[in-house]
Amino acid sequence: MRIAVVILNWNGILLLEKFLPSVIKFSLEATIYVADNASTDDSISYIKAFFPTVTIIKNNSNLGFASGYNEALKQVDADVYALVNSDIEVTQNWLQPILKTFENEPKTAIIQPKILDYKRKEYFEYAGAAGGFIDQYGYPFCRGRIFDTLEKDNGQYDDTREIFWASGACFFIRSSVYKALNGFDDDFFAHQEEIDLCWRAINIGYTIKYISASVVYHVGGATLQQGHPMKTYLNFRNSLLMLTKNLPKEKLFSILFGRMILDGIAGIQFLAQGKFKHFWAILKAHGAFYTLFSINYKKRYKFQQPTYYTVKSIVFFYFIRKINVFNDLFSTK
Incomplete structure (x- = not known):
């Protein structure tokens, strides 16, 4: 099963310097791409100079999260897309349990790993934590995070289970399902487009999973701070x-x-x-x-x-x- 790790970037050279090495080190099974949303910093020249094995995809303008990925993924040939924020630190063997699940469960379309806080590594991180849900009125929350309250990771969510939505910070999806759903909704630009995509996948009969055996650390708020x-x-x-x-x-x-x-x-x-x-x-x-x-x-x-x-x-x-x-x-x- 071919997997592509695709990192969306906009003026994120400092994040690439910090986190791209861990992605390369622990993603030997994957082809790695950086999809650049018309950065005005030195992101592209930096990648070319220090990480020549990474494939660069150039978008013509800052298309946001939704359209940025939609445009870039037209140029990616893989069975599974791993859409990863530029402020994510991955860990050893983070891909294996997810690929195994995709291989064994054809109705599982989307997966997210355990997402912990890079700044406080014993706590869950806001954007996804241990898997997302919504209430009747569409307000999102997570196992490990309700509104602004973050839980400490004491192993209470060390499991594999079905969830309602997976975090866009580290979002695995079958390319066939992504294409069948026409990807993210361009009208959203950024925020909650991953929940919308998961809901649409559920409406056509697929399931979404959380797998705690895969662990990543997320800085969060790298593009827009929580209070913006x-x-x-x-x-x-x-x-x-x-x-x-x-x-x-x-x-x-x-x-x-x-x-x-x-x-x-x-x-x-x-x-x-x-x-x-x-x-x-x-x-x-x-x-x-x-x-x-x-x-x-x-x-x-x-x-x-x-x-x-x-x-x-x-x-x-x-x-x-x-x-x-x-x-x-x-x-x-």
């Missing part, structure tokens, strides 16, 4: 677009209405905290959603799986019930 208003805008807008495309038809408008009320409450909280740029980002996200609604409604498949969420409201559990550990959700659900 643009991140707020993209997350709120893209989540609404994702719900429009993937919700079961009978639940679509009631869930969208409930979600927009919850977004409004979040906006009021931002106002109360003096975070006016984030409040404005939510307003802009909702405006963009209205503009893009009809386009994205037309993207719906003929069938949507009726069961998609793990808990009804992660907002309720976290902010009202004060539950911030994934495994504690199910003793009180």
Whole structure:
């Protein structure tokens, strides 16, 4: 089974200097690519000088995460794509358990490894942790991370299990499935496009897996910091677009209405905290959603799986019930 490790880069020469060596050292089974989103730093000349075995793919502009990968992967010939952030440190034997699963489980389309925090290696990292889920209203959370609360890795998620979404920070997908789904949604630009792609894969009968035997460390926030208003805008807008495309038809408008009320409450909280740029980002996200609604409604498949969420409201559990550990959700659900 041929695997390609594809690293999307934009002005990330410092990250490439730090993390590309570990990818090369521990990925002997793979062909390694750097897909460059029209960097203006010395990324390309650096790779050519110090890592001549790495294949460079040049995009003509900064296409973001979604379109950046969609464009670059047209030039990659492999059975499995490993889409890896430039701020990921991989570990020995990180590919083997994932390739073995793909070889043995034809209905498994997407896999993510255990993602730990590069800065605090005993903790799970925000972007994916031990596998992703969503609630009824489309709010994402992870085993090991609910909202801003990160769990310490005590072996509680040392398993292989089905999940709802895999992190875009380190995202393995069969190339055949990627092509069948037309890749990431270009309208998303960045943030939650991996959740949308996973949901679409589930809607056509595939499964998503988390495999703890594969471990990587993620810096996180290398492109947009967690508190950046643009991140707020993209997350709120893209989540609404994702719900429009993937919700079961009978639940679509009631869930969208409930979600927009919850977004409004979040906006009021931002106002109360003096975070006016984030409040404005939510307003802009909702405006963009209205503009893009009809386009994205037309993207719906003929069938949507009726069961998609793990808990009804992660907002309720976290902010009202004060539950911030994934495994504690199910003793009180």
